[in-house]
Amino acid sequence: MNRDDVLLEVTDLRKVFSVPSGWGKRNREVTAVDGISFRVRRGETWGLIGESGSGKTTTGRMILGLETPTSGSIRFNGEELTGVSRERLRQLRQKIQVVFQDSGSAFNPRLPVGAQVGAPLRRFGLCTGAEAKDKAVDLMEKVGLESSHYDRYIHEFSGGQRQRLGIARALTTDPEFLVLDEPTAALDVSVQAQVLNLLKDLQDERGLTMLLITHHLALVEHMCDSAGVLHHGSFAEQGPVDVLLRTPESAITSALLEAVLEPQAAS
Numbered sequence: 083m084n085r086d087d088v089l090l091e092v093t094d095l096r097k098v099f100s101v102p103s104g105w106g107k108r109n110r111e112v113t114a115v116d117g118i119s120f121r122v123r124r125g126e127t128w129g130l131i132g133e134s135g136s137g138k139t140t141t142g143r144m145i146l147g148l149e150t151p152t153s154g155s156i157r158f159n160g161e162e163l164t165g166v167s168r169e170r171l172r173q174l175r176q177k178i179q180v181v182f183q184d185s186g187s188a189f190n191p192r193l194p195v196g197a198q199v200g201a202p203l204r205r206f207g208l209c210t211g212a213e214a215k216d217k218a219v220d221l222m223e224k225v226g227l228e229s230s231h232y233d234r235y236i237h238e239f240s241g242g243q244r245q246r247l248g249i250a251r252a253l254t255t256d257p258e259f260l261v262l263d264e265p266t267a268a269l270d271v272s273v274q275a276q277v278l279n280l281l282k283d284l285q286d287e288r289g290l291t292m293l294l295i296t297h298h299l300a301l302v303e304h305m306c307d308s309a310g311v312l313h314h315g316s317f318a319e320q321g322p323v324d325v326l327l328r329t330p331e332s333a334i335t336s337a338l339l340e341a342v343l344e345p346q347a348a349s
């Protein structure tokens with residue numbers, strides 16, 4: 083792999099949480115991420131797969147600067163992210179954005195959504211108020227909403243529309259990299275497909291690089307170029323998706339594949 087092609091390089095990343103065990107007892111240590119390494123090339127979608135508790139979200143949160151790694155390195159565009167100043171981290175958030183499972187909960191219920199979609203532009207000093215409104219309306223239309231939605235409140239939107247709003251807000255600062263943490267887990271299957279296809283179209287149009295966090299292998303097959311399967315904080319295996327899903331080497335990947343074939347797992 084040409085180094086210039088690599089946008090995100092994670093090396094030996096580790097996160098140990100110290101959890102209180104009760105009064106008078108010593109804290110218990112929980113190793114959420116246990117020394118993982120992977121590289122994401124520009125323009126690709128990398129899937130972080132694993133069962134509940136395997137360390138996916140903690141990894142995403144460390145990349146976003148929301149959690150401090152215990153050790154290891156995260157390089158973005160060649161720049162080391164661990165240990166950077168708060169101010170630099172704030173600047174980097176323009177380039178690294180996130181879409182969570184329930185984007186609606188990140189919107190203030192008492193303010194119109196449009197102003198909140200445009201808020202990062204004002205926060206980063208990228209636009210005046212009027213320009214921010216135009217850009218927010220453009221983005222809302224781009225994700226399949228209407229300009230008349232600008233003045234509505236979050237409770238007036240469906241689950242799928244809320245995810246579209248979350249995507250619009252994530253895109254306001256023209257990020258290079260999106261962390262998608264179970265972005266469609268709360269949606270009906272038909273709406274899931276619409277939101278995933280929207281993300282793919284936006285990726286093609288804007289050259290976005292994406293990290294898709296999910297426990298659902300069907301999503302990975304549809305969306306990802308490469309992926310890694312996490313198990314108890316370590317990779318059971320990683321590689322190109324077609325190889326990983328067709329000829330899995332680890333029992334963990336095989337078990338996840340079998341789960342997809344069971345009807346109840348599709349819900």
Ligand SMILES: Nc1ncnc2c1ncn2[C@@H]1O[C@H](COP(=O)(O)OP(=O)(O)OP(=O)(O)O)[C@@H](O)[C@H]1O
Pocket residue numbers: 099100101112113114132133134135136137138139140141297
């Ligand atoms: N803030 C925290 N304090 C203590 N332990 C934590 C914290 N966050 C996560 N953990 C623990 O770290 C481990 C990995 O959690 P994480 O949320 O990263 O897994 P996950 O794969 O994203 O799971 P899920 O799919 O259920 O969201 C779990 O054992 C979890 O209980």
